[in-house]
Amino acid sequence: MSELLTIAMPKGRIFEEAAELLRQADFQLPPEFDDSRKLIVDIPEENMRFILAKPMDVTTYVEYGVADLGIAGKDVMLEEERDVYELLDLNISKCHLAVAGLPNAKKSEIAQKVATKYPNVASTYFREQGEQVEIIKLNGSIELAPLIGLADRIVDIVSTGQTLKENGLVELEHIEDITSRLIVNPVSYRLKDERIDDLVNRLAQVVQPV
Template sequence: MTELTIAMPKGRIFEEAYQMLIDSGFNLPEEVEMSRKLMIEIPEEKIRFILAKPMDVPVYVEHGVADIGIAGKDTLLELKRNVHELLDLKISQCYIASAGLPNTTMNEIAPRIATKYPNIAMNYYKEIGEQVEIIELNGSIELAPMIGLADRIVDIVSTGRTLKENGLVEYEHITDVSSRLIANPVSYRMKSARIQEIVSRLKKLVN
């Protein structure tokens, strides 16, 4: 059996995807102690998991330290890494939207958009013909319209509760997001049978 290294984000996505692998028939321990671990070896299945930050998963896969990985569509659109997208796992579903203070219009001269997704935001506004200034932030994006830093924010929305709590409303639905199975292009050729087996098993669950 070919050895396979899988990069996964820590937290909820790992738990959901790991459970999917168990449900699709892989012989994995039901419980994994992952509080401090960055790598988990499963010798019986010749699988090694690398636990990473969500933004790092496509980087590991592109550079071949992981053969396959699980990454959010938001990360893939933002980073544009050279990886093959194999399957939409339909887990961790949410979407990217623009939001701002209620009943406000964007500044006509130089509207400012605060976001941790500068590429997604820039591409979206370019597509709709809006010239905007992008302000890249890493946390508490909701603050930007409240303190007058930006006209709109572009961010991930799952329930919309955070927006409501901060007195913001949604303006535009930009794109749907869910977790995807991705592969390194070389691994996809060299370990094709093993990777295809995982894809077909997971596909049955997804469908």
């Protein structure tokens, strides 16, 4: 019997695209896998266990070893800076991190307020630009901040730009392109290297080129 592999992955778009990749790599995931409301899903046929987590928690589960592997957006990896290895760019769930705000908004001479759920990423970016800002941490509806006067600008994920447009905001600066990555716990990689390498090699065959 091969060793059990535990994989943490987020629900939503990343989950759907990652599940499709696994199927293309000839992993036998049952149809009901996609619709399960369980937080832990076992696939005995593949000796795999999936932990369904919030996107920001995937890297934590992998770092602490409750999951051997995880599928996480590069945005989460940049923000969380966890002790994990990145094995493969899956080239799915493409988007980018950007600075956005109201069009024609004038920059104040004092430190501007920037709302974001990525305070570490935002702080690093503006520091590298030589710009002093005040970071306001929010967990959702980031686009609301400039509309109600909470912040001058925001740092957030942009996919199609439709959400910005619908809220009267424009993209001001491009920070970094984002895709989802396969990550691994360093200890798991040593103990289950053959099983993990097999998974990586099979996925690499079906990942679409960047």
